[in-house]
Amino acid sequence: MSRIAKRLEKERVVHANDLLEEAGLLDACPYRYVxxxxxxxxxxxxxxxxxxxxxxxxxxxxWTIDATNEAGAVARRVP
Known part of the structure; x- marks a missing residue:
């Protein structure tokens, strides 16, 4: 299992760059929220x-946006 898949499984976190490199990264994701x-x-x-x-x-x-460094979004799989 790749480090990206391990992080996704353990923490429900995916980096934006990883998604852009592998568009189908969340296709088999078992979680509804990441x-x-x-x-x-x-x-x-x-x-x-x-x-x-x-x-x-x-x-x-x-959305979580911190002007000092961190930014992110909570995504939900649409049923």
Whole structure:
């Protein structure tokens, strides 16, 4: 199992960059909610990852944005 898959399984966290590199990363995800993590300097990657997820049946239910460094979104698989 890859480190990305282990992190997803253990923490329900996926990095925006990982989603952009592997679009189907969450296709087999057993969870309904995951956290998509980025940084303040990676706005474009985070927004692109969110748009990718929305096109694959996920919706964003919450944002976490800290102007110092962290940014992310809680995504929910649409039933």
């Amino acid at each position: 956290f998509v993590k980025g940084t303040y300097k990676q706005w474009a990657e985070l927004f692109s990852a969110v748009e990718l997820l929305e096109g694959r049946g996920w919706e964003i239910v919450d």
